[in-house]
Amino acid sequence: MxxxxxxxxxxxxxxxxxxxxxxxxxxxxxxxxxxxxxxxxxxxxxxxxxxxxxxxxxxxxxxxxxxxxxxxxxxxxxxxxxxxxxxxxxxxxxxxxxxxxxxxxxxxxxxxxxxxxxxxxxxxxxxxxxxxxxxxxxxxxxxxxxxxxxxxxxxxxxxxxxxxxxxxxxxxxxxSGRKERGSLNAQVRGRKECGSLNIQVSGRKERGSLNAQVRGRKECGSLNIQVSGRKERGSLNAQVRGRKVCGYLNTQVSGRKEWGSLNAQVRGRKERGSLxxxxxxxxxxxxxxxxxxxxxxxxxxxVFIDSSRGDLYNPSTYKLMEQSGTYKVKLGKVNELVNKHVVKNPFNAEGRNTFFLPSDEGFPGAWNKIDSLVLQGFIVPKVALFTRNFQEGPFTTAIEDVKSDLRVRVEMKNGTDGDGNPVYYAVSTVVQGDNQHSEGTTVGIIKKANIPVRNGVVHIVDKPLMVVDENMEKYLQRDPQLSKFREFLVTSAPEVFRMVRDASKPATLLAPSNKAFDLVDKKRYEKIIQNMNTAKALGNLHLVQGEVTSKSAREGQTKEMTMLPASTMDQNDGEEKVYFHSSGAADNLSLSVDGGGVNSTIAIADINTSNGVIHIIDRILGIPYQSIYEKLSSDPMLKESFNLGEHGNRFNEKFQRMDHQFTYFVPSDEAWVTKEKQFPTAVKKLRSGRHGYHVSINAILERHMFGNGGFTLDELVAKSESQTKEEPLETMRGRVKVSKVGRAYYVEWEGENAEIIRGDIECTNGYIHVIDNVLMKKRDVTTSGGVHFSATLLSLPLSFVSLHIVRRLAQL
Missing domain, CATH: 2.30.180.10 (FAS1 domain)
Known part of the structure; x- marks a missing residue:
């Protein structure tokens, strides 16, 4: 191109x-x-x-x-x-x-x-x-x-x-209309009048080359005199007086000694503003x-038409619907409803608006679900949204012009189908409902986009917005950006697919988009789907018991648990959990979900169906793609531990390495709040970032990690039960014990106990286990950094810890 x-x-x-x-x-x-x-x-x-x-x-x-x-x-x-x-x-x-x-x-x-x-x-x-x-x-x-x-x-x-x-x-x-003189010269080169004009307005080094263009013309020498700035300029006018262009040249320089008179030359002419x-x-x-x-x-x-009638040119949106057969669009049913509910004016009003109109083919049988407010929910006023340049939403709808207690937002999203072709969506969210209109999201797939009309732009969608008339399985079948996920369920996890299709109780489906499948580790994914059990486990991770929406996730979050846990549909023991995190203003919530070590952003949330809610996510859960460092930096529960590791003596850097495996018991943010209540001065010193406490930070955090491998909780429990004095289970800074009581896991160090509240978070270079307590004593915080020294530290590569520094610390 x-x-x-x-x-x-x-x-x-x-x-x-x-x-x-x-x-x-x-x-x-x-x-x-x-x-x-x-x-x-x-x-x-x-x-x-x-x-x-x-x-x-x-x-x-x-x-x-x-x-x-x-x-x-x-x-x-x-x-x-x-x-x-x-x-x-x-x-x-x-x-x-x-x-x-x-x-x-x-x-x-x-x-x-x-x-x-x-x-x-x-x-x-x-x-x-x-x-x-x-x-x-x-x-x-x-x-x-x-x-x-x-x-x-x-x-x-x-x-x-x-x-x-x-x-x-x-x-x-x-x-020219351009400020750059050079470009002006380029536009008129090669013309008969070129030399005269360009020389008059140039004043640049190019003047010589311009003169060369008109050389051989009788007027060449006199033109040089004209623009030279010498006394002869006035006499030039006399030289050419009597020529056809005499008046023209006189006008240019009359009353002026400088070329500013060129502006006067074109005053009153159409081109003047340009110069x-x-x-x-x-x-x-x-x-x-x-x-x-x-x-x-x-x-x-x-808009294409099949008639020469004058009233069919430049149609408004209402005219487009009214004459939809003539304009080759199928909008007859929505036009009937607009007339039935007497809401013609919003579709006929002048302005710069966007309209999402359902086509006849996708119209539901339940006409009684569509009233005048639903029809006005198809309109986004005061903005013309085209698929390639739509602004970030969401936008208010025309509903709020007539009813203030019903709040509906509409925005445009894009995705890809199974072949990588773009797909565009109109996403309508009832932020605040009423007796007739429930809260939640509906999605219309744009089938014919970007139809310009007199009062804005029309997009024809495959179903009406704000109307719920399909179950989860039907939605999976309808949405082209979920084709790869549906194929995975049908072919590799059929039991999970049947649960989605036949769900009698409300559930939450976490549906990875086609883009998510494009980003996954292909070798790991292929290995999983080749085994029926692992494929089923992967599918179960994406189906959650009960309905979890952005609003319920936010209401369920507490200071102690900033991520809302939810149980998956795993029918074996129900231990697998995913965690939801909601943030943002009440009318524009954003949602993320964490499961199987993967944090995924929800691209389209709260899609209402008749048997549950669907969230379209941008990553496949259970197949990690982040290092421990990346996970720490992005997880909303682990900000405090990550920030302290940044204050430490390059403590976090080791977690970026991909040639080594780690296991890290990470205190949650709330764990640090609890510890601050117990040791307020000590924790405040650690947070201060002062150089004297760097060694203390490193020592405390190293007590929470193994540098010799990535271990699941069950593997750590087994190691604890088999440990001996000769082979103790030691972190980089002390011996620990990991135990399981019922379904709960605990880690203990010198009488300090912590429960694992999120375990087995797999990363590309190890495991994270989130705990509810910080394994530390008040004595740990000193400006000299006096700590208990473990020989396990010597087993790490010297790139992690300097042997000389370790020995010095042990002598303190």
């Missing part, structure tokens, strides 16, 4: 000397399409927009207008046109017949630059057509630049200017006195 520079054209100055201008004027149609400057890479792209130009009939009046009129062209790239044509052929349509209808939708009858394209609409040359909707969006990732989108197309090259000639032969390209850097018509910013070309990366598609 536009990324590969054209080689072999030489430098910009060399191209200009060859007369390769970029104006529309010339011996062919639209020379501007022959050379377009990629300003980001400073390269020249050949034939940008050529395929688009070929679709404009040669006998069309538009060809002549492009050479003579000041206008704007939005030309799709060759690749965009190619893909559009191929799509039409697959649909059994004649591309040229479609282009005969839509090429004028890419033209505007007045010139407009990128500066003038704010959050506005642009009226195209398409007869009676809907406007072109303009959106600007920051690129993000530290890039403060903005991208411009026209409907769903991104502007990839902008403000390429060309010139047109008036009847008297004057070249209007002489005023001053302001604008053209009405001197508005962002307009230009010449034809302007913008290259876009997609084809602009207006």
């Amino acid at each position: 536009l990324s590969k520079p054209l080689n072999g054209l030489g430098s910009r100055k060399q191209q200009v000397r060859r007369g390769e201008g970029v104006g529309f004027s010339g011996h062919r149609d639209m020379e501007l399409f022959k050379r377009a400057e990629n300003k980001d890479r400073r390269a020249w792209i050949p034939h940008v927009g050529k395929k688009f130009l070929n679709h404009i009939p040669k006998e069309s009046y538009v060809r002549e207008e492009l050479r003579k009129k000041e206008m704007t062209v939005f030309a799709p790239t060759n690749e965009a046109v190619k893909q559009f044509d191929e799509r039409l052929k697959r649909e059994g349509k004649d591309p040229q017949k479609i282009w005969d209808q839509i090429y004028a939708y890419h033209l505007a009858n007045y010139p407009i630059t990128s500066e003038g394209m704010g959050a506005i609409t642009i009226a195209s040359s398409y007869k009676g057509s809907v406007p072109i909707w303009v959106n600007r969006r920051r690129n993000g990732n530290g890039d403060n630049k903005e991208s411009i989108f026209l409907n769903n197309a991104k502007v990839v090259l902008q403000d390429i200017r060309g010139g047109v000639r008036t009847q008297n032969g004057e070249l209007r390209t002489q005023v 001053n850097g302001t604008g053209v018509k009405e001197e508005g910013a962002g307009f230009s006195g010449h034809t302007v070309l913008h290259i876009i990366d997609d084809v602009l598609e207006p």
Whole structure:
């Protein structure tokens, strides 16, 4: 497309000397399409927009207008046109017949630059057509630049200017509308008037080369005098007096000794604002006195019609529904409901709105579930959201204009289907319900996107928002971004799939997206699904007993347990748990879940079904992808231990290593709060970050870890039961005992007991076990760092601990 520079054209100055201008004027149609400057890479792209130009009939009046009129062209790239044509052929349509209808939708009858394209609409040359909707969006990732989108197309090259000639032969390209003089020179090079104009406004080193262009002309010498700044300037006017251009030159310099008079030259002319850097018509910013070309990366598609009736042009959303057969969209049923409930006005009102309308095919049989408020929940007012440039939501709906106690938010999400193709969603969440509308989320899959209408943009979805009419299994079947998860359940974990399908009691399904399957450790995953038992265990980890929503997770969290535990559907002993963490404002909660050592962000939460709730997650639970360090830094229960490890003498760094396995009993945040109540001064000293306490921090935390392997709780219990004086179970800083009482696990050191509240968190380089107490004594906190020394420390590689330092510590 536009990324590969054209080689072999030489430098910009060399191209200009060859007369390769970029104006529309010339011996062919639209020379501007022959050379377009990629300003980001400073390269020249050949034939940008050529395929688009070929679709404009040669006998069309538009060809002549492009050479003579000041206008704007939005030309799709060759690749965009190619893909559009191929799509039409697959649909059994004649591309040229479609282009005969839509090429004028890419033209505007007045010139407009990128500066003038704010959050506005642009009226195209398409007869009676809907406007072109303009959106600007920051690129993000530290890039403060903005991208411009026209409907769903991104502007990839902008403000390429060309010139047109008036009847008297004057070249209007002489005023560029650009502040950079160099670019002005490039636009008019190779023209008869080039030397005169460029020399007058240049004042730069290029003046000499410009003179070379007009050398051999009778006026060459006198022109040099004109712009030299010498006394002879005044006499120049006398030299050319009586020539056709006499008045023109006199006007330029009259009353002035300097070229600022050039501004006076064009005062009162259409192009004046361009030179001053302001604008053209009405001197508005962002307009230009010449034809302007913008290259876009997609084809602009207006609403297609089958009739020439005037009232069918430029439809509102209501008109689109009312005449859906004519416009080739299937919106008849929703139109019937709009008329039945007398809510025509919100769909007909002027403005910049987004509409998510259910298609006839996906309409539920339960008509009584859809009332006037549900219909207004399809509307997001005051913003036009297209699939490629939608802003981060959620957004309020039109419901709140009529009923304040029902609060509904809508946002757009994207995903991929099983083949990696993009899928777009409308996600509606009832944040605050009433007697007729329950709280929760419904998801509509966008089947036909980005239909521009007079009052915004329409997306046709496969089901009505706010209406619950399917169970969990039906939703899995409907949503293309969950195809890989459904396939896993059906083929590798059929027992779990039957529980999902036949669930009679409410449950919570944690459904990894297709992207999650793309990110998983493939070897580990294949090994799991080859064994029926491990595959079933993996499936069970994603099915939770009872309904857990963002709201219930937040209400269930306490100071002691910032993550809400929930039991999975494991029918053997029910010991496996997952943990939910909710955060954010009440009307915009975010949710994450932790299970089998994996923390996963919930991309779409609280999807209501008839037999439970579904959360779409971005990772497969049970197959770790984080190191111990990464897990510590991201887990909401372990912030205090991680921060203290950062204050210590590079204590946390070892957990980034992948050539070594560790086991770490990590005190929870609440454990540190409890210990601070017991030893307030000691813990405050550790948190202070003062250098004298670094050794104490390391010593205390090393007591909680094994540096010689990654062990599960059951393995540690077995080691404790078999330990002897010759082979004790020792951490890096002391002997411990791990025991199991019923279903609970405990670790003990010198009379200090801690219960494991989250165990067997597998990481890529070991295990984490979260405990509810800190294994420490008051004596541990000293500025000298006096601690009990364990010979186990010597078994670690010297890269972890300096042997010399260890011996010194032992002598203290």
